[in-house]
Amino acid sequence: MNTEEKKQSRLTKKQKRNIIIVIIVLAVMVLADFVWSNTYIEVKKLSAHFDNLPEGFEGCKIVQISDFHNEWGKGYIDRLTEKVKDCEPDYIFVTGDSVDQIFPDVDRSLELMKKLPDICPVYLVMGNHEYNLSQEEREQFVSGCESYGVNVLYNEHTTLTRNGDTISLLGFDNMENDSEAFSQVTEDFVILLNHYPEDCNYFSKTAVQYGTHIDIDFTGHAHGGLIRLPLVNGLYAPGQGLFPKYTDGTYNVNDTTLVVSRGVGNSGWTQRFSDPFELVLFTLEK
Structure with a gap:
């Protein structure tokens, strides 16, 4: 050579x-x-201005927890709880799939629910995973939540009071029996808790039919699209399929501010890429 x-x-x-x-x-x-x-918990800080927000709710801080799926991992619940405490919320909204139907562990989910009411009032709706549990498991979860002081909303209306002012809070766990809840709304400012972002269009239009509206719709379910790549807003989301429209952050849907959380857990064997767990810290501004 x-x-x-x-x-x-x-x-x-x-x-x-x-x-x-x-x-x-x-x-x-x-x-x-x-x-x-699949381990880090990001706190996403969001806010929005509303002309009809009562003065008493100016600066109100809401932490949204979605899609916990009885997430495993030593010390994970303590880390999650500390993140919530650090946000100093006025309210905590839990928007479904706290228990995982594939590998259900109701006791682990209740371990989290037991800690949250010590921070501030908690309001919860269920998602598809809770409804796919056995009846015994679902009743165990609901009764446990209520015994710890978590307010479980079944397609119903309630009011929140802060500094002498009130706003409406609606909680829907499916798209049935919602007419009565809409008819009970009397406040000018309305928040909806609902697991499925793809249903926001339906709910916002239905609210108008009953002479009201929805200012904010807090949802989860999409898991951030699971795999997030440059120029791709998530690869897949249940209920929306490939290249989903609603996966993370805020969207305007028929004058409703739709909030979509990436969630704080994985379902079954699913894993994430460029899509860390997420707590939403939403501040109301007038």
Whole structure:
């Protein structure tokens, strides 16, 4: 082998080495993102201005917890609870799938629910996973929540009071029996808790039919689209399919501010990529 051939051979070896280095670096980055997305809890701070917000609710802070799915992991519930406390919320809204139907652990979900009312008032609606539990498991979860002081809303209306002012809070766990709840709304400012973001259009239009409206709709269910890539707003979401429209943050739907949480847990064997767990901290502003 002459000198030129040896030089080309050395160059080829160098190129192969660089390719191997790049592959290793990319693999480490993917693994790091995978671990981060399935363990880290991000606090997403959101706010919106409303002309009809009562003065007493100016600056009101709401923490939304969605899709806990009795998430496993040593110390995870304590980490999650501390994150909620650090937000110093006035209210906590739990928007469904606190229990996982694939690997149900009602006791673990109740372990979280027991801690939350010590922070501030808690209001909860159920999602599809709770309704796919056995009747015994579902009743165990609901009775446990209520015994700890969590307010479970079944397609019903209630009011929140702060600094002498009131607003309406609606909680829907499905799209049935909702007419009576809408007819009970008397306040000018209305918040809806509902698990499914794809139902916001239906609920906002139905509210108008009953002479009211929805200012904010807090939802989850989409898990942030599970895999989030540049220029892709999530790859897949239950109820919306591939390339879902509503996965994270706020959207305007028929003059309703739709809030979609990425959730704080995984269902079954599903995992995330570039999509960390998320608590929503939403501040009401006039």
